[in-house]
Amino acid sequence: MGKRVISIVLLAILVGSIGANALAARWSYTRVCDPSLRFTGTTAHCSLVIEAYSNSATITATLRLIRINANGTETTIRTWPGLTGTGRLIFSDTQTVTRGLSYRLEVSGRVTTQQGSENVTASVTARCP
Secondary structure (H helix, E strand, O other), X not given: OHHHHHHHHHHHHHHHHHHHHHHHOOOOXXXXXXXXXXXXXXXXXXXXXXEEOOOOOEXXXXXXXXXXXXXXXXXXXXXXXXEEEEOEEEEEEEEEOOOOOEEEXXXXXXXXXXXXXXXXXXXXXXEOO
16 A cells, blocks of 8 residues: 555656646746736736746837626636737736636747747636625
């Protein structure tokens, strides 16, 4: 029984480390692309961090807040286009939302360095309590 538990724990550690390495290699020029969505009452706090490996990289992005309606359809309720940064892009804003519905914060951007450029995308979904 003890050997079985140890084997399971070791397997979980191995799988976890493979997953972490796969995430780390997702982009060549981008260290972080992290949208964040949290709620205070009916206020959605939307934030974004994109960080390049190069401090001189040009970063451009568009952030969208999407409401997932009760019937499953989706409605874009706010768009923040033309976000820019050099080396790092940090952004935050708020939007009034409806309790009991889910929302997705979605980013699409581009990181450009002297070595090349790449598109970055990420999203996060959360429910307004």
